[in-house]
Amino acid sequence: MKLALINIKQLVTVASQGKRMKVGAEMRDLGIIENGAVMIENETITWVGRMEDLSMGDLNETDVVDCTNYVVIPGFVDSHTHLVFAGSREDEFAMRSAGATYQEIAERGGGILNTVRRVRAASKKELKKFARKYIHNMLKQGTTVVEIKSGYGLDMDNEIKMLEAIAELGREEVMTIVSTFLGAHAIPPEFKENKSDYIRLITNKMIPYIAQRNLAEFCDVFCEQGYFDLQETETILSSAKQAGLALKLHAEELSPLGGSELAARLNTFSVDHLEHITENGIKALAESQTVATLLPGVSFFLNHQYAPARAMIDAGVPVAIATDFNPGSCMSYSMPLMMTIACTHMKMTPEETITATTLNAAAALNRSHEYGSIEVGKKADVVIFDIPNYKFLPYHFGENHVYRTIKHGVLLEF
Amino acid sequence: MKLALINIKQLVTVASQGKRMKVGAEMRDLGIIENGAVMIENETITWVGRMEDLSMGDLNETDVVDCTNYVVIPGFVDSHTHLVFAGSREDEFAMRSAGATYQEIAERGGGILNTVRRVRAASKKELKKFARKYIHNMLKQGTTVVEIKSGYGLDMDNEIKMLEAIAELGREEVMTIVSTFLGAHAIPPEFKENKSDYIRLITNKMIPYIAQRNLAEFCDVFCEQGYFDLQETETILSSAKQAGLALKLHAEELSPLGGSELAARLNTFSVDHLEHITENGIKALAESQTVATLLPGVSFFLNHQYAPARAMIDAGVPVAIATDFNPGSCMSYSMPLMMTIACTHMKMTPEETITATTLNAAAALNRSHEYGSIEVGKKADVVIFDIPNYKFLPYHFGENHVYRTIKHGVLLEF
Numbered sequence: 001m002k003l004a005l006i007n008i009k010q011l012v013t014v015a016s017q018g019k020r021m022k023v024g025a026e027m028r029d030l031g032i033i034e035n036g037a038v039m040i041e042n043e044t045i046t047w048v049g050r051m052e053d054l055s056m057g058d059l060n061e062t063d064v065v066d067c068t069n070y071v072v073i074p075g076f077v078d079s080h081t082h083l084v085f086a087g088s089r090e091d092e093f094a095m096r097s098a099g100a101t102y103q104e105i106a107e108r109g110g111g112i113l114n115t116v117r118r119v120r121a122a123s124k125k126e127l128k129k130f131a132r133k134y135i136h137n138m139l140k141q142g143t144t145v146v147e148i149k150s151g152y153g154l155d156m157d158n159e160i161k162m163l164e165a166i167a168e169l170g171r172e173e174v175m176t177i178v179s180t181f182l183g184a185h186a187i188p189p190e191f192k193e194n195k196s197d198y199i200r201l202i203t204n205k206m207i208p209y210i211a212q213r214n215l216a217e218f219c220d221v222f223c224e225q226g227y228f229d230l231q232e233t234e235t236i237l238s239s240a241k242q243a244g245l246a247l248k249l250h251a252e253e254l255s256p257l258g259g260s261e262l263a264a265r266l267n268t269f270s271v272d273h274l275e276h277i278t279e280n281g282i283k284a285l286a287e288s289q290t291v292a293t294l295l296p297g298v299s300f301f302l303n304h305q306y307a308p309a310r311a312m313i314d315a316g317v318p319v320a321i322a323t324d325f326n327p328g329s330c331m332s333y334s335m336p337l338m339m340t341i342a343c344t345h346m347k348m349t350p351e352e353t354i355t356a357t358t359l360n361a362a363a364a365l366n367r368s369h370e371y372g373s374i375e376v377g378k379k380a381d382v383v384i385f386d387i388p389n390y391k392f393l394p395y396h397f398g399e400n401h402v403y404r405t406i407k408h409g410v411l412l413e414f
Numbered sequence: 415m416k417l418a419l420i421n422i423k424q425l426v427t428v429a430s431q432g433k434r435m436k437v438g439a440e441m442r443d444l445g446i447i448e449n450g451a452v453m454i455e456n457e458t459i460t461w462v463g464r465m466e467d468l469s470m471g472d473l474n475e476t477d478v479v480d481c482t483n484y485v486v487i488p489g490f491v492d493s494h495t496h497l498v499f500a501g502s503r504e505d506e507f508a509m510r511s512a513g514a515t516y517q518e519i520a521e522r523g524g525g526i527l528n529t530v531r532r533v534r535a536a537s538k539k540e541l542k543k544f545a546r547k548y549i550h551n552m553l554k555q556g557t558t559v560v561e562i563k564s565g566y567g568l569d570m571d572n573e574i575k576m577l578e579a580i581a582e583l584g585r586e587e588v589m590t591i592v593s594t595f596l597g598a599h600a601i602p603p604e605f606k607e608n609k610s611d612y613i614r615l616i617t618n619k620m621i622p623y624i625a626q627r628n629l630a631e632f633c634d635v636f637c638e639q640g641y642f643d644l645q646e647t648e649t650i651l652s653s654a655k656q657a658g659l660a661l662k663l664h665a666e667e668l669s670p671l672g673g674s675e676l677a678a679r680l681n682t683f684s685v686d687h688l689e690h691i692t693e694n695g696i697k698a699l700a701e702s703q704t705v706a707t708l709l710p711g712v713s714f715f716l717n718h719q720y721a722p723a724r725a726m727i728d729a730g731v732p733v734a735i736a737t738d739f740n741p742g743s744c745m746s747y748s749m750p751l752m753m754t755i756a757c758t759h760m761k762m763t764p765e766e767t768i769t770a771t772t773l774n775a776a777a778a779l780n781r782s783h784e785y786g787s788i789e790v791g792k793k794a795d796v797v798i799f800d801i802p803n804y805k806f807l808p809y810h811f812g813e814n815h816v817y818r819t820i821k822h823g824v825l826l827e828f
Binding site: 088089090091093094096097098099137141297300301302303331332333334336337343344345347348349350388389391392394395396397398399400 | 502503504505507508510511512513551555711714715716717745746747748751757758759761762763764802803805806808809810811812813814
């Protein structure tokens with residue numbers, strides 16, 4: 001199976017030149033080739049360059065896609081989602097539009113625990129049914145790698161059910177799926193008065209079981225007031241690390257607890273949210289290898305404050321952007337729309353948002369050796385957009401500009 | 415030609431019961447029928463009601479669409495756009511993401527005058543080519559009536575070229591198009607030092623020519639500091655009224671000049687923008703028949719302050735929502751996304767945003783006798799959405815949920 005994209009008006013390679021991710025001014029270097037071409041064999045990129053350097057003999061026995069009017073960029077990597085869920089929370093959305101806050105709704109039994117009730121009542125098959133539709137639509141919008149977290153089960157059986165659903169989707173769908181265990185997403189109602197027992201359940205039973213059966217690659221914790229504090233977070237993550245899981249962290253979403261400093265010290269692959277990160281937190285991350293994953297859609301959807309993306313990039317923190325797709329705080333899986341929000345509300349440039357949704361997002365999932373750029377040897381996850389130049393991706397918003405999505409070398413049909 | 419939509423899970427009629435538009439609490443009454451049906455003959459709605467009241471004999475010789483899993487609402491009316499233009503302004507978007515303000519960019523020769531240069535250099539055919547693509551995509555997203563303004567020509571020949579392009583698109587496309595003359599969109603460079611001469615050109619030459627040839631239905635003015643002040647605005651609108659044009663007004667976008675009070679006094683069909691409207695302005699509008707057309711996408715795209723929608727609705731002002739689709743201040747024609755922004759940033763409820771994008775928007779165009787609700791006798795502009803209930807329209811954002819668009823009784827194919 002050979003596939004060639006030729007006459008590409010603008011080929012955005014996001015070339016990493018062997019780097020795991022980009023920081024500072026590097027984030028604005030997209031490795032653009034005007035009038036470019038990409039050669040793919042089976043699921044791998046075998047050649048990237050200018051049309052004038054391609055000999056037509058190379059195109060023998062090759063399927064050719066003419067991209068004269070198109071822009072080609074790497075498939076989006078959505079490195080933070082909760083896309084396996086049941087039920088929906090449009091009523092909470094309507095309550096917020098009428099003035100209620102996210103925290104008030106959670107206190108009234110809404111929020112995460114609302115979805116937990118629905119997920120516990122759903123079968124694995126039902127969970128997969130909804131997730132499939134979302135995954136399909138994400139591929140249509142150019143996302144080719146997605147991370148999915150558990151965290152709506154909050155007991156042994158239901159967390160396992162979620163992780164098994166995620167694992168099965170990974171085997172059954174063309175989307176590349178990375179699985180994260182987030183048992184520490186909230187305190188389950190039955191442990192409301194004894195959180196430490198729940199933490200012991202996580203560290204002594206859930207994590208060993210999940211690690212042994214390879215049911216998750218990452219372990220994540222919601223480090224926040226009313227959820228898990230710094231000490232509890234470290235206890236859980238240390239236990240996960242010992243069991244062989246890689247680490248992630250939800251931090252500083254609603255208040256500055258110091259999760260960024262903890263993430264830097266534990267060398268987590270990513271620390272996510274950061275709407276309330278402090279100067280110290282930024283400094284700690286700049287000195288670490290941890291990717292700061294920002295979630296513009298959450299601030300937009302909840303009308304909350306935005307993470308200080310500009311200060312972080314200028315300080316040398318590697319920044320990624322993800323959707324956080326979930327029914328409560330961001331009911332959207334549109335990566336281009338997250339780029340628009342980042343440009344209009346976080347002072348990120350269009351170039352930075354592309355690096356943040358491709359190479360740096362792949363690094364947040366420990367996948368930048370395989371995904372996130374169009375370079376020889378990487379997986380052929382490539383998206384063809386019907387736009388005149390890459391800036392249109394964030395600029396012309398509220399429209400799906402994907403002409404074709406190529407996943408592992410296959411031109412997908414929708 | 416007979417068409418029936420049957421078994422509609424949720425039929426949102428926005429029934430007006432003969433009213434031109436809805437105000438206050440009426441805006442939250444969507445006239446919902448669960449398990450409903452709609453009958454259409456040629457381009458007109460002939461029956462609306464509950465499935466149980468429909469006799470199956472009524473379906474003889476009728477094309478039937480089963481809407482068991484779908485929500486049906488009136489086609490969106492986008493009552494404020496500048497969708498005929500040439501060139502694009504993604505570079506200004508990138509400059510803003512790097513910190514420049516909209517006003518600074520305009521002072522450096524960007525902004526409206528940037529597009530004026532490109533429109534003057536374009537042929538009518540070129541203008542129509544780009545517009546056609548946008549119109550097609552709008553229908554795909556559920557918009558069935560659109561207003562388009564001139565205002566990027568700013569001289570006799572080029573304003574006429576724009577209005578002729580709009581008129582021809584209206585005849586050639588299935589979209590219903592309403593045309594507005596906006597010669598007073600900015601001061602053209604050649605009149606920079608003598609604005610009053612340009613105003614005389616508008617009132618003495620452009621308006622009579624345009625009115626005589628029916629090239630526009632409305633006349634609009636950009637009433638703003640550095641553009642046209644209150645007195646100049648009134649001069650132009652009075653001249654338009656005398657020539658038989660209906661009136662609209664851009665007001666209080668960047669500063670509170672008092673355009674709302676002027677609009678109320680002149681009884682314009684709409685007054686648009688209103689990001690900086692005062693309490694007095696709200697009071698004047700509440701006592702008038704003028705529709706306040708809010709443009710959430712502009713505040714979002716420019717990161718400017720939002721119009722006080724909540725205060726306006728609570729005061730009894732009829733509120734509409736439009737996209738303001740244009741290359742500088744809102745590069746989007748997505749009505750559902752505008753609804754999301756209105757819910758998350760303007761404290762409008764999902765119900766209010768539906769009334770504001772249908773019936774009240776039709777009233778802003780003097781078209782609510784024909785469009786904006788699903789009622790017997792109205793034009794059959796009806797959209798079928800693949801969502802479980804109407805709240806999903808603003809809630810699940812960044813996705814096109816349209817299953818089928820019906821325009822004047824015809825099921826469109828894309």
